[in-house]
Amino acid sequence: MTQKLQTNLDQIVARYPDVPPLIILKTDVQRRGVFYSKAALELLDEAAHQTTGTHIFGARDGMIALRPESLLLRDGTSIITTPTPLDENPYLVDVKDGSPWLFDDGVALEAVDYWPAPDFYAKSSSSGVPMKNIVSARPQRLNIFPYRYCTFWNNNKGCSFCDIVSQLKKGGKELNIPAKLDPHEVGVVVGEALKEPGRFSAVFLTSGSIFSGAEPFDDEVEYYIEILKEVGKQFRTKKFPSQIIGTAFTKKQLQHLYDETGLMSYTADIEVLNEGLFDRLCPGKSEWIGYQGWKKRLVDAVDVFGPGRVNTGLVAGIELTSPHGFISEDEALQHTLSEAEDLARQGVSTVFIVWSPRPHTPLGNQKNASLDYYIRLARGLHALRVKYRLPIGYDDYRHCGNHPDSDLSRLLPY
Amino acid sequence: MLQVSEELIDLIQNRAVVKVIATLDERGEPYAVPAPFLQWSERGELVHLEPLEKSATNRNLLRSLWFGRTVSVTVYGPLGESFVISGHPIKAHICGPLFRHYYQQLRSIIHDADLSTAWIIKPISITDETYSRVKIKEEDEFPFSVHLDRLRADHYTTERILS
Numbered sequence: 001m002t003q004k005l006q007t008n009l010d011q012i013v014a015r016y017p018d019v020p021p022l023i024i025l026k027t028d029v030q031r032r033g034v035f036y037s038k039a040a041l042e043l044l045d046e047a048a049h050q051t052t053g054t055h056i057f058g059a060r061d062g063m064i065a066l067r068p069e070s071l072l073l074r075d076g077t078s079i080i081t082t083p084t085p086l087d088e089n090p091y092l093v094d095v096k097d098g099s100p101w102l103f104d105d106g107v108a109l110e111a112v113d114y115w116p117a118p119d120f121y122a123k124s125s126s127s128g129v130p131m132k133n134i135v136s137a138r139p140q141r142l143n144i145f146p147y148r149y150c151t152f153w154n155n156n157k158g159c160s161f162c163d164i165v166s167q168l169k170k171g172g173k174e175l176n177i178p179a180k181l182d183p184h185e186v187g188v189v190v191g192e193a194l195k196e197p198g199r200f201s202a203v204f205l206t207s208g209s210i211f212s213g214a215e216p217f218d219d220e221v222e223y224y225i226e227i228l229k230e231v232g233k234q235f236r237t238k239k240f241p242s243q244i245i246g247t248a249f250t251k252k253q254l255q256h257l258y259d260e261t262g263l264m265s266y267t268a269d270i271e272v273l274n275e276g277l278f279d280r281l282c283p284g285k286s287e288w289i290g291y292q293g294w295k296k297r298l299v300d301a302v303d304v305f306g307p308g309r310v311n312t313g314l315v316a317g318i319e320l321t322s323p324h325g326f327i328s329e330d331e332a333l334q335h336t337l338s339e340a341e342d343l344a345r346q347g348v349s350t351v352f353i354v355w356s357p358r359p360h361t362p363l364g365n366q367k368n369a370s371l372d373y374y375i376r377l378a379r380g381l382h383a384l385r386v387k388y389r390l391p392i393g394y395d396d397y398r399h400c401g402n403h404p405d406s407d408l409s410r411l412l413p414y
Numbered sequence: 415m416l417q418v419s420e421e422l423i424d425l426i427q428n429r430a431v432v433k434v435i436a437t438l439d440e441r442g443e444p445y446a447v448p449a450p451f452l453q454w455s456e457r458g459e460l461v462h463l464e465p466l467e468k469s470a471t472n473r474n475l476l477r478s479l480w481f482g483r484t485v486s487v488t489v490y491g492p493l494g495e496s497f498v499i500s501g502h503p504i505k506a507h508i509c510g511p512l513f514r515h516y517y518q519q520l521r522s523i524i525h526d527a528d529l530s531t532a533w534i535i536k537p538i539s540i541t542d543e544t545y546s547r548v549k550i551k552e553e554d555e556f557p558f559s560v561h562l563d564r565l566r567a568d569h570y571t572t573e574r575i576l577s
Contacts, residue, residue: 021480053498072510074479074504074505075506118511139509196514197518198513199509199514245420411477413468413473414470
């Protein structure tokens with residue numbers, strides 16, 4: 001990094017010499033968000049770069065506008081950015097020597113690249129929908145969001161940090177994004193995407209929970225199977241590198257999902273590793289499955305997908321929200337890592353995203369945690385993967401890019 | 415910018431020339447492997463193509479980029495030309511037009527190859543280790559290291575020993 005660093009960032013870099021400064025910077029950018037200057041936006045070229053609008057969740061400033069989808073650092077790590085109003089003190093993306101750079105307090109910190117647009121973004125499906133609204137991309141991952149609604153919101157029991165439904169309303173209206181994808185059309189777009197040499201190394205699916213079916217969530221499982229079967233037609237191998245973030249399914253459902261498709265890894269986000277907070281902040285998940293049930297199903301999934309092929313995600317920072325969250329970061333960290341270890345020793349990895357409070361959500365007016373907390377959490381989760389030898393290749397910098405803890409695991413030989 | 419001779423650039427670009435990249439592991443121990451796809455870029459940087467994500471070299475290059483360590487590349491030509499280039503890995507390309515270019519290049523050379531990362535290494539120093547040249551310099555600068563039998567009155571040589 002060049003020149004003088006912002007004081008807090010500088011202190012954290014000095015405090016944790018085992019953590020790469022680039023990952024600390026990335027984490028802080030996720031924590032504070034970014035604001036794109038006019039000059040930075042002028043560098044944006046829709047033909048060459050990915051622009052915002054295709055994602056299932058919204059931005060911190062609540063806007064859908066033409067902006068870079070996200071950023072790449074020079075180590076290949078992504079920063080999944082959240083455009084943030086200037087009065088919330090975000091990092092600034094501005095221009096230096098004709099290229100985009102991250103700035104803080106007027107100091108140029110790091111050069112960044114906008115995510116390159118894949119070839120298929122320029123094309124439309126046979127039904128006339130832009131292909132990028134059916135399947136989107138990260139630097140090396142194909143994103144499929146089959147269903148942009150979550151039925152936990154039917155009785156207003158969606159997760160307290162989640163804006164999936166408001167984003168759906170905006171996306172459907174402003175961007176012509178279908179709420180529910182046609183599996184055949186998904187397969188066709190994936191086939192088109194695979195024509196680009198060297199671009200993609202994983203297929204990823206996630207949608208809102210669908211609790212309907214003979215057994216709860218059977219419809220969600222069947223829908224994933226339908227999509228994955230169409231996607232699977234594009235590959236010559238039965239299994240292909242892939243990840244799903246779904247609801248915590250029963251072992252029977254998981255086995256069905258595994259046997260019927262090319263799926264190779266499984267994620268069910270528990271969001272917060274504390275039963276009381278899970279009940280309060282994720283009331284739909286609590287009502288239908290429960291905290292202990294969620295954990296059990298994650299562990300059951302290891303029998304189906306294998307150790308090192310199952311994980312869960314945290315929206316880190318919500319455990320510190322008032323009025324029911326932990327008062328101290330030390331206590332939150334200790335509790336979270338203890339629960340994560342309980343999962344790790346049974347073959348389940350834990351990753352986190354930095355919580356970005358979104359407007360129009362119940363927690364939207366609260367602050368996320370300190371940078372120090374996020375770095376300690378990243379080190380702690382990484383250390384558990386080392387201790388229990390859990391690979392995280394299906395959810396690393398290359399395939400997701402949203403987890404500072406799995407960035408650290410890049411140095412592991414497994 | 416570091417001055418690089420045409421001779422060295424030609425050697426680097428010649429695929430028949432042996433190139434070795436040495437990196438440091440987590441214990442600080444050196445780890446050297448052949449780098450058959452190493453090349454020189456128009457920007458005056460080395461490009462190292464690392465096919466495997468979890469190779470020791472790929473992880474060591476990342477460690478070097480993250481923590482500011484140097485790596486070194488040895489180039490050894492058919493006529494005994496030898497150069498050691500030390501440098502800093504400054505960028506890991508895993509996508510985008512440049513990555514695609516090198517991905518296709520590698521696949522045109524090796525059947526069904528994959529490419530993890532196109533590493534950009536900025537040279538910071540170049541040392542000429544070509545024996546015929548270094549020998550002259552050493553004997554001029556350190557004449558007391560020369561074995562005397564080589565200077566015997568009846569020893570015939572066409573080589574220049576001590577000026």
